[in-house]
Amino acid sequence: MGGISHETNTFSPMKTTLDAFRARAYLVGDAVVQQGRGARNVLGGIVDAATEAGATLVPTLFASATPGGVVTREAFEHLRDRLLDRLRPPYTGPLPLSGVVLALHGAMVAEGEEDAEGALLRDVRAVIGPNVPLVAVLDFHANVSSLMATSADLLIGYGTYPHVDTYERGQEAVEHVLTLRRRPLHPATALRIVPLLAPLPAQRTTGPTPMRDVMRHAEAFRREPGVVSISVAGGFPYSDVPAAGLSVHVATDGDQSLADSLADRVASTVWDRRARFATRGLPPDEAIDQALDLTKPGRPVVLADVADNPGAGAAGDGTTLLARLLARGVTGAALGVIADPETVAAAAGVGVGGVVQRGVGGRTDSRTGAPVEAAWRVCALTDGAFTNRGPMGTGGATRLGRTAVLEAGGVEVVVCERRVQALDPELFRAAGIDPAARRVLAVKSSVHFRAAFEPLAAAVLEVETPGLSGSDLVSLPYRRVRRPIWPLDREVRFLA
C-alpha cells in the first residue's frame, strides 16, 4: 500500500515542492499504517479492511501536499522512486505479493509529466508484473487518463462531493484486491472521458445539482448483474491537461460489451445535462445584500468564496470579499481563513488586545484584491490546531499554523500561516468564534464546507471573486486541454 496525492492547479504560479509534501504528509514504511489506523479517510479504510481480512500490509510511502501549482520534477521523481523502491527486489515483505492498493488523487501534474498518476501506475505495473492485482483509489476530482485505466486493474473513485465516503472507498479497494487475487478472471473496463469541464460548485453530489442526478443513474446501473464498479469523476478543471474533464469508468466481471454500454449510458446522462454544469456565483455585493435579508438569530448565512479556495490550489489570501464586508459595514461577520504569515507575526508581536495597523491578505496576486488596510484589534492568538468534527474528515487534525483573530468594524477575520480550505466550523470555534452567534460567515471553499456548515446556516450563497478556482472557465487561458470541449467551444460532438 502507498500513494502520492496532489491536486494540481496548473494556473497557479506557486510550484509544489518536496517541502510542500513534507509540510502536509510524507510518511514512509510503518508510519503509513500508523497514520491510517483509526482515521476516517482512504488510508484508514485500507488499513482497517486489510486488518479485518487478516492480510499483511506492506507500507511503501504515502505523501500528500496542499493543492497548488505544478509539482516540481525533483519532488515527483523523489516520491515516485521511494514508492517504487519498496516494491522492487530485493523485496523483503511476505511473498508472493497478493496485490497493490494505492491512494492517489488523479489530478496531479508534475514538470514534464502531465499525467503523473498514469506514469506512476505504469511504473508500478512494470515493477510488479502483469499478474499482481493493482487497484487505485482516486479523488472525485481525478482527471482520469487512458494510461491510468490500462495500467491498473481497477480504479475506484470517491462517489461524493463533499467527500464523505473516502474511508469506504479505501475498504472497497482492499476487498477488490483480495477478490482479484482469488480469481484468474480479469475485469473488463471501459473509460469515457466526456468533453466537459465542470466548475467545482456544479459538481456537488448533494442538493439540486446535475451531478446528483448522474450519481443516481450510476448507482442504479451499479446494481446490475456482472458490474464490479462504476466511478464517475467530476474532474479537476484547473488542471490544463489533455485528460481534464468529467469521466466515467466502468468495470465488469469480464464482460467488455457490458462495460462499454454502461459507460456510454452513464456518460450520456452527463452529456445530456451539460448546460446545467455552467454555474456562476453571485457578485460580492449582491451576495451581501441577500445574506443580510436571509440571516436569522442563531442561524448565520454562509458566503462561500468559491474562487479563492486553497483546496483547489488558489492562493487563499484574496481580499475581494473581506474588503466589501468592511466597506459595507457588515457587523457580526466572520471570515476564515486568510493565509498571511507576516500579519500573524505582527499580531503576535502586539499580543491579544493590541492593535496592528496594516494591510491583511492580498500578497500573492494583485488581481484577487489588495491588502485590506485597517486598525486591526487582536482578539485571539492560537496555535491553529484543531480536530475536525466532520462529517468530512471526522477525527482528523487540521493545522492552520499560528493563527490570529483580527477585528475591525465588526468584521472578524481568522488569519493563519498555512493555506487551508475552511471546511469545518471547528476552525472558527478553535479561534474563539461561535459560528451560530454571527450573522454572516465567509469561508474560502467551493463545496466541502457544505457538509458541516449547511446544518447550522440559514442559507448558503456562492460568491464569485477573482481567483484561481472561479466558475467562469471560459476566461481561463487553457492551452493543453483537448479541444473541442464544452463550455470552451460551441461545437462539441459526443456519443452522437
Ligand SMILES: [Zn+2]
Ligand atoms: Zn476532491
